[in-house]
Structure formats: structure tokens, C-alpha cells
Amino acid sequence: MIEKIHSYLNTKVAAAPLISFRLIFGALMVFSTVRFLYLGWIEDHYTDPIFHFKYWGFEWVEPISKTGLYIIHYLMILSALGIMFLRGIAYTVSAVILFLGFTYTELIDLTYYLNHYYFVSLVCLLLIFMPNHISPFYKLGEQKVKRSAIFILKFQIAIVYIYAGLAKINYDWLIQALPLRIWIPANDQLPLIGPIMTWEITPYLFSWIGMLFDTFIVFVLIYKPTRILGYIAVIIFHTITGLMFQIGVFPLVMMGIVTIFFSEQWHQKFIRFFIRKEKSFSSPKQFITKKLILNYFIFIFVIFQLAFPWRYLLYPGNLFWTEEGYRFSWRVMLMEKAGTATFYVKDTKTGKEGIVDNSEFLNAHQEKQMAMQPDMILQFAHFLGKHYAQKGVYKPEVRAEVYVTLNARPSKLLIDPYRDLMKEKDSFTSKDWIIHYQE
Amino acid sequence: MKKYLAIILSIAILVCGCKKKKEEEVLFDRELMLKNYAENIILPSYKDVQSATSSLISAINTFDSQKTLMNLELMQEAWIDAYNEWQYSSIFNIGPAAEQGLSKALVEEIATFPISSTKIDNIISSGVYNLNDFNRDARGFLGIEYLIFSGLNISNDSTLTLFQSQPMRMQYLKDCATHIKTKIDYVTSQWEGSYKAEFISNNGTDVGSSTSQLYNAFVKSFETIKNLKIELPMGLRPGQIQVEPHLVESYYSGNSLLFIKTHLKAIENTYHGMSKNQNDGIGFKEYLESVIGGPELVQSTISQWNLVLSSVENISTTTPLSQQIISNPQPIENFRIELQKHTRFFKSDMSSLLGIAITYSSGDGD
Numbered sequence: 001m002i003e004k005i006h007s008y009l010n011t012k013v014a015a016a017p018l019i020s021f022r023l024i025f026g027a028l029m030v031f032s033t034v035r036f037l038y039l040g041w042i043e044d045h046y047t048d049p050i051f052h053f054k055y056w057g058f059e060w061v062e063p064i065s066k067t068g069l070y071i072i073h074y075l076m077i078l079s080a081l082g083i084m085f086l087r088g089i090a091y092t093v094s095a096v097i098l099f100l101g102f103t104y105t106e107l108i109d110l111t112y113y114l115n116h117y118y119f120v121s122l123v124c125l126l127l128i129f130m131p132n133h134i135s136p137f138y139k140l141g142e143q144k145v146k147r148s149a150i151f152i153l154k155f156q157i158a159i160v161y162i163y164a165g166l167a168k169i170n171y172d173w174l175i176q177a178l179p180l181r182i183w184i185p186a187n188d189q190l191p192l193i194g195p196i197m198t199w200e201i202t203p204y205l206f207s208w209i210g211m212l213f214d215t216f217i218v219f220v221l222i223y224k225p226t227r228i229l230g231y232i233a234v235i236i237f238h239t240i241t242g243l244m245f246q247i248g249v250f251p252l253v254m255m256g257i258v259t260i261f262f263s264e265q266w267h268q269k270f271i272r273f274f275i276r277k278e279k280s281f282s283s284p285k286q287f288i289t290k291k292l293i294l295n296y297f298i299f300i301f302v303i304f305q306l307a308f309p310w311r312y313l314l315y316p317g318n319l320f321w322t323e324e325g326y327r328f329s330w331r332v333m334l335m336e337k338a339g340t341a342t343f344y345v346k347d348t349k350t351g352k353e354g355i356v357d358n359s360e361f362l363n364a365h366q367e368k369q370m371a372m373q374p375d376m377i378l379q380f381a382h383f384l385g386k387h388y389a390q391k392g393v394y395k396p397e398v399r400a401e402v403y404v405t406l407n408a409r410p411s412k413l414l415i416d417p418y419r420d421l422m423k424e425k426d427s428f429t430s431k432d433w434i435i436h437y438q439e
Numbered sequence: 440m441k442k443y444l445a446i447i448l449s450i451a452i453l454v455c456g457c458k459k460k461k462e463e464e465v466l467f468d469r470e471l472m473l474k475n476y477a478e479n480i481i482l483p484s485y486k487d488v489q490s491a492t493s494s495l496i497s498a499i500n501t502f503d504s505q506k507t508l509m510n511l512e513l514m515q516e517a518w519i520d521a522y523n524e525w526q527y528s529s530i531f532n533i534g535p536a537a538e539q540g541l542s543k544a545l546v547e548e549i550a551t552f553p554i555s556s557t558k559i560d561n562i563i564s565s566g567v568y569n570l571n572d573f574n575r576d577a578r579g580f581l582g583i584e585y586l587i588f589s590g591l592n593i594s595n596d597s598t599l600t601l602f603q604s605q606p607m608r609m610q611y612l613k614d615c616a617t618h619i620k621t622k623i624d625y626v627t628s629q630w631e632g633s634y635k636a637e638f639i640s641n642n643g644t645d646v647g648s649s650t651s652q653l654y655n656a657f658v659k660s661f662e663t664i665k666n667l668k669i670e671l672p673m674g675l676r677p678g679q680i681q682v683e684p685h686l687v688e689s690y691y692s693g694n695s696l697l698f699i700k701t702h703l704k705a706i707e708n709t710y711h712g713m714s715k716n717q718n719d720g721i722g723f724k725e726y727l728e729s730v731i732g733g734p735e736l737v738q739s740t741i742s743q744w745n746l747v748l749s750s751v752e753n754i755s756t757t758t759p760l761s762q763q764i765i766s767n768p769q770p771i772e773n774f775r776i777e778l779q780k781h782t783r784f785f786k787s788d789m790s791s792l793l794g795i796a797i798t799y800s801s802g803d804g805d
Binding site for chain 1: 466467469642643644645646666670675676677678679680730731732735736739779782783786787788790791792793794795796797798
């Protein structure tokens with residue numbers, strides 16, 4: 001069995017799908033980085049805020065200067081071009097810069113966590129270990145790679161869709177059609193499809209279609225006779241969600257990269273449509289990655305991706321409410337949640353308690369994300385404690401009154417409003433100061 | 440088969456969309472709501488504050504020509520009237536009243552508080568000022584209040600003497616009033632002109648939509664009452680060691696409570712979509728009633744709002760708020776508590792149910 005898998009993965013196959021994956025993914029990275037700069041998000045996300053929410057284990061990541069961040073983004077644009085057109089060591093170095101640059105900027109502030117940013121980071125990581133002898137400028141028929149290279153990318157895409165689909169199999173999504181019953185009617189002004197958004201049945205249809213689409217689309221794309229239909233579905237699905245929700249470049253990314261499931265011939269035509277001339281193939285000096293390390297890496301990567309999203313099973317309570325084990329698990333657009341968080345800082349010598357105006361420290365997006373996620377509430381509480389200790393409040397106690405509404409239900413207290421959060425630490429253990437949700 | 444089902448259904452839905460237009464049933468028409476806001480609430484509020492400001496300017500001119508105690512009092516009344524009218528408009532810092540380039544939102548441009556009496560005194564003694572600089576705490580409605588009321592324990596006789604002995608005080612007063620008028624005129628003319636149609640037709644729920652802008656302005660204005668008008672003067676910010684009565688809105692004439700009540704009324708009207716003469720049109724309340732979970736939220740909101748209103752009525756009207764903060768803070772604290780309880784209903788619960796986008800960043804993609 002293992003022998004079989006081994007030889008299946010080590011079989012040499014046409015490199016064209018990987019070459020065009022690099023072209024498409026690189027182009028999308030250029031586009032999304034330029035868009036990010038154009039929208040002024042370096043300032044809005046990184047340099048304007050006074051406080052940044054950290055990722056667990058990455059508390060040491062700080063935003064560098066504005067100039068530094070611009071340079072990083074320019075380097076990302078160059079390295080994205082690098083993974084499109086370069087080969088050999090130059091390609092691998094580009095992939096490393098792209099991965100480090102993108103991942104660094106994502107790690108600056110947890111507020112902006114998105115599953116698709118995580119996905120982009122993972123793809124960049126995988127690209128570092130990809131065979132680097134291939135190039136769109138050489139005869140495509142002569143360029144081969146081990147099947148494992150293309151397999152691991154397909155695997156990653158499959159994980160995103162299938163896990164997103166499985167996450168939709170829950171009572172609220174399928175039976176209540178929530179949160180779509182909230183979101184869909186708000187889209188009644190869309191051209192062409194607007195009127196459909198007001199029908200009572202639409203949220204139910206979209207919920208079920210969404211679940212079935214996510215869960216099965218990869219299989220539809222793998223199976224040759226259904227591939228074209230599958231891709232049409234991909235285009236329709238991502239176009240509609242792209243129109244309805246404020247989800248940035250993600251629909252484009254998915255429409256672009258699922259072409260990896262297409263045939264070798266399609267990819268050859270695709271590449272030659274853009275790059276007409278081809279030189280005969282010569283193997284460049286390879287950047288040597290020890291085969292053994294690479295195989296172990298792929299093995300660990302696959303196991304991690306399969307297992308990590310299930311960690312929520314180890315925590316008590318309603319996942320959507322506590323969000324313990326929620327991130328990095330491909331739970332996308334699953335719930336409508338919002339909160340109002342009021343923080344109280346008490347001077348333990350005088351006993352005087354003050355009320356914080358969150359907008360003094362957080363931008364609107366940070367406040368919105370913080371007010372419904374316990375780990376972010378805790379981080380902000382600790383920030384406030386330190387901040388006001390410096391301002392002369394003696395050994396501050398910080399507590400928070402947080403009311404959260406989940407999928408249109410009346411809001412309730414999310415955490416114990418009397419708990420001194422300065423005494424709590426974030427870890428992988430369950431947070432006993434969360435008040436569990438009861439209907 | 441399941442895989443086909445998904446595809447066929449999604450195509451089918453696209454196709455159906457073109458045929459079945461008649462089935463629009465309990466559909467809420469945001470455009471009607473926006474029209475009601477524009478025509479019956481926002482524009483009238485600007486027109487009212489515009490004419491009240493004109494009256495203030497003529498009262499100032501009368502006082503300028505005849506500096507009598509009576510004319511001073513008439514001018515003070517005109518100011519109270521104008522600033523009271525302003526409370527209704529102070530919510531709508533959107534479109535022409537929003538922050539643009541160097542100019543801040545209208546509420547910051549013409550109604551910043553607390554003002555800096557030191558800056559104003561310096562202007563009067565030096566005669567040097569620029570109404571377009573960043574010293575917004577040296578002008579605006581509340582700068583005028585300082586000029587014409589001087590202070591709680593200062594008699595009108597003394598104020599009259601100040602005006603007689605300081606020609607610069609008169610000059611600066613006139614310039615500040617004209618400055619306010621210019622700003623209000625601009626916003627009013629924009630609403631009377633092209634902006635109204637733009638506002639009504641921008642009828643989506645995305646972040647730049649009129650509904651989203653109006654909602655954000657509404658919540659921000661509501662929060663101002665608790666955060667700035669009550670908590671700060673009560674010394675309730677962490678690190679504040681004592682009450683700071685001079686931080687109230689309208690410190691110098693002692694009309695804080697009157698203006699807070701009008702502000703509450705303006706918030707209430709906006710929520711209901713109600714005009715000043717109590718014509719109840721389509722507003723956020725009706726919008727909420729049309730969405731899932733909305734009727735329950737409207738009920739909780741209104742019952743909590745009644746507690747807010749009854750708590751503010753328990754604050755004495757005979758003593759200025761800045762003094763009661765020291766002498767009898769409990770009723771004010773009760774009012775603050777009710778506002779605090781109310782915040783979630785307006786803030787997160789409402790935006791969540793309405794599906795209004797409130798920030799520009801990309802959300803999580805499907």
C-alpha cells in the first residue's frame with residue numbers, strides 16, 4: 001500500500017499544471033498586493049492603530065515603519081512576479097520572500113484574520129518546496145515534475161472546500177438557514193439577482209447549495225466527465241458570493257487556482273496563449289532540497305491539515321459562541337455575530353473604577369472583531385491594564401461586560417462580567433470565564 | 440447525483456431571477472426609508488438650525504448696535520434656541536457633513552466641547568485668530584456660549600461690561616457666528632441640491648451605502664451622550680481621579696441637561712423615522728421589524744429606551760448639571776447606567792440583524 005502511494009506520488013507527470021498554477025497564483029498575488037496598497041490598508045491596518053491584537057505564539061511580531069511595510073509590499077510584488085517567471089534558485093528565493101513577506105504582514109494583527117489569507121500563506125509555504133527547474137519559457141512537453149508537487153496543491157484546495165462544506169452541516173445553517181436569512185435580504189438591490197434575494201426560499205436554497213457545493217465540488221472537478229460543469233458551478237458560485245459579500249479578492253483566487261484540476265493539454269494551451277515562444281528545455285542548476293526532508297514535510301503537512309480543524313471537539317460548549325478552536329479550520333461565512341464590549345478598570349488602592357471608551361484605542365474593525373471573541377477581549381483587557389498602570393492607576397483590575405448576539409438571537413453575556421481579566425492568561429486550555437450559551 | 444444537483448439548482452436560480460418578479464412580498468423598501476430620512480428629518484433639521492442661526496446673528500447685530508442688558512439676554516436666548524436646534528442635526532455627520540480632507544465632521548467643526556477659555560481669552564487680547572486652523576475648541580457654538588455667557592457665577596452685568604470694554608470680543612463673536620452659519624449653509628445647500636438624490640439612490644447595505652453611513656452616524660452620536668457628555672465630566676474614565684464638571688457640554692450657560700434631552704429626542708426620532716412634528720415615517724424601527732429577530736429587538740429597545748427617558752427625568756432641572764455632578768450625582772449615575780444598558784441594542788444587535796456592513800476591510804470569503 002505504502003509502496004503504491006509512494007510510486008504514485010513519485011511518478012513523473014507533465015509540469016504544465018504547476019507552471020500555470022504559478023502564473024495564475026503569482027498574478028493574483030500581484031493584483032491583491034497592489035489593491036491592498038491602493039486602498040491605503042497599510043495605514044489603516046498597520047500603522048494607524050495604537051494597539052495590535054496578536055496571534056498566540058506570535059506576540060513578538062510588531063509592525064515595522066510605514067516605509068518598511070511599503071518596501072515589504074513592493075518586494076512581495078516582485079517576488080510574486082518571480083514565482084511566475086523565474087526558475088532555479090531565483091524561483092525558490094522568490095517563493096521564500098513571498099511566504100515570509102505575506103505571512104509577516106498577516107501576523108501583525110489578528111483583527112484581519114481571514115481564512116483565505118491563511119490559505120494564501122499555506123500555498124506560499126508549499127511553493128517554497130516545489131521543484132524549481134520548470135519555466136513557462138521552455139518547451140512544455142519536455143518538462144516533468146513528480147506528481148507529489150501537484151498533488152499537495154490539489155490536496156490543500158480540497159481541504160479548504162471540503163472542510164468548509166462539512167462545517168456547514170449544522171442546525172443553524174441547514175435547518176434555520178442562518179445566517180443567510182440575515183445576509184441575503186440585505187442584498188436586494190443587486191442588479192439582476194436582487195429580486196431573488198427577497199424570496200423566502202432563497203436563504204434555504206443557498207444554504208443547501210453552499211453546503212453541497214463546498215463538500216463535493218472537488219470531486220466534481222477531479223472526475224473528467226463532470227469537470228466543465230464543475231468549473232461553471234465554481235464561476236457562478238464565487239461570482240454570486242463575491243457580489244453579495246464584502247470578501248475582496250477571494251472569489252477570483254478560487255476561480256483562478258482550481259484550474260489546477262484541468263488537464264495537461266488545457267494548461268499547455270493556457271500557457272502558450274500568453275507566452276508564445278518556447279525554448280528547448282535545459283535543466284538549470286537545481287536548488288537542492290533533501291528528498292527525505294521534503295517527504296517528511298509533506299507528510300506532516302497533510303496530517304496537520306487533516307487534524308487541526310477538529311481540535312474544537314476537545315473544548316466544551318458551543319463552538320460558535322466560545323470560538324475555541326474556530327480559526328484555521330476553514331469555517332467561512334458561517335455565522336452572524338456581533339458584540340458590545342464595555343471595559344471597567346479599577347484602581348485596587350482607591351477602589352475607584354473607570355469606564356473605557358474603546359474608540360480611544362481601537363479602530364472600528366478592531367473593536368468589532370474584539371467585541372465577540374474571548375481571546376481578543378482578554379488581550380485588550382491586558383493592554384488596558386498595562387496602559388492605565390502607566391497612567392498611575394494602582395495595580396488595575398480589568399473586567400468586561402460583553403453582550404453578544406449570534407445569528408439574530410437576543411444578545412447575552414459572553415463572559416463573566418466580574419472576573420478580573422488581568423488574572424487570566426490565554427492558552428490552549430478552555431477558558432472558564434466564558435459563560436456558555438443556553439437557549 | 441448530489442454534485443449535479445448543486446450545479447443545476449444554482450443555474451436554475453439564476454434563470455428564475457429574470458422571470459418571477461411578481462413575488463416580492465414582505466419586502467422592505469430601503470429607498471422609501473432613506474427618502475423619509477432625507478425629506479422629513481435630515482433636511483428640515485438643517486433648515487431649522489440654519490434659520491435659528493440666522494436669528495442668532497441678527498440678535499448679535501442688534502446687541503452690537505445697542506449693548507443693553509436686554510439685548511444681551513435676547514442674544515443669549517437666541518443662542519440657546521440655535522444650539523438646541525443643532526442637537527437634531529448633530530447626528531447626521533454624513534455626506535456633505537462628513538469628514539473630508541482637512542475639514543472634520545460638522546459636529547466637530549461647529550460644536551466641539553469642552554472649549555478652551557484660555558485660547559479664547561488670548562484671541563480677545565491679541566486679536567489674532569484664524570477660523571480655519573485646528574483650534575476648534577476656541578470657536579463654534581460652545582465658543583460663542585463662553586463669549587456671551589462668560590460663566591455660571593458671572594452676572595450678565597459683568598458680561599455686558601466685558602463687551603463694552605473689549606471690542607475684540609464683539610468682533611470675534613460676530614466672526615464665529617458667521618463661520619458657523621457658513622458651514623451650516625453649505626451642508627443645507629448640498630442636501631437641497633444634488634446630495635439628496637444621491638443619498639436616496641445609494642440604497643444598498645454595503646459599507647459606503649446611505650443606510651450604513653446613517654446607521655454609523657446614529658450610533659456614534661448616541662454613544663457621545665454617555666461617553667462624552669456624562670462619563671467624562673463625572674470623572675468616570677480610568678485614570679480620572681475626580682469629577683471634572685467643566686467638561687460638560689454647555690458649561691458656561693448651564694444648559695447641559697436641556698441639550699442632552701433634546702439630543703435624546705433627536706436620537707429617538709431618528710430611530711423611529713419620526714419628524715419633529717411627530718409624523719412617524721419609515722425608519723430603522725420599521726426596517727428592523729421586517730427582518731428576522733427584529734420585532735423582539737424593537738421590543739427590548741423600546742422598553743429600555745423608556746428607562747433611559749425616565750432616568751433622565753429624575754435629574755433635577757433647577758441646578759446646572761455641572762453642579763449636580765458634585766452635589767447630587769446619583770440620579771446622573773442612574774441615567775448613565777440606563778444608557779450603558781441601552782448601548783448594545785443600538786450598537787451590535789441592530790447592525791447584526793440588519794446585515795449592515797460597518798467596516799471597509801474584506802470579510803471572510805466563501
